[in-house]
Amino acid sequence: MKVHTTNYHNTFIAIADDSPATTGEVPPQKGDNPTVAGMQFHMLVDNPYKYTSDDVLFRVYALRNNIPKSELKEARAQFFAKGQPCLRASPLTKRYGWGVHADADCKIAIYACGTPEYEQMIRNKDLQVVKAMRTSR
Structure with missing residues (x-):
């Protein structure tokens, strides 16, 4: 079975060009259930x-679908057997003003736009910088 991945390495995902955020915002909770953006955040x-x-995308999927711990390994294999949207499509990068840095080991952290750390990532010549996907065409 082919395994797809959403992992990046040595990459910074900058916020979308049409993001309304001017700084990183904590995603609001709607009702009793946390949102995808809130869980990722x-x-x-x-x-x-x-x-x-x-790890992040699957964990959010597993929590939202109440997958039992005993079934996580098989569910993860099935989840990544087909392509999944990466964090360029996440509400964190499209709406809430968070850039995502993936290091050499594909481990990730978020940085609020408008901060010195975010600007440093954008200007880092050792990173591939990609934009989050636009909401509008």
Whole structure:
């Protein structure tokens, strides 16, 4: 079975050109259930460079679909058996003003736009800088 990945290495995903954010915003919670953006945010803000993009995307999927711990390995294999949208399509990078840095080991951290750290990432010649996907065409 072919395994697809969303992982980047030595890459910075800058916010989308049409993002309304001027700084990193904490994604709001809607009702009792956390949003995808909120789940991704809390995983990454509390654990910089602990997870890969694949880890974050699958964990959010597993939590939202109540996948039992005993079935996680098989569910992950099925999840990545087909292509998945990467963090360039995440609401964090498209709407809420967070850039995503992937290091040489594909571990990721988020940086709020408008901060010196974000600007340093944008200008880092050792990183490939890609933009998040636009919301509008």
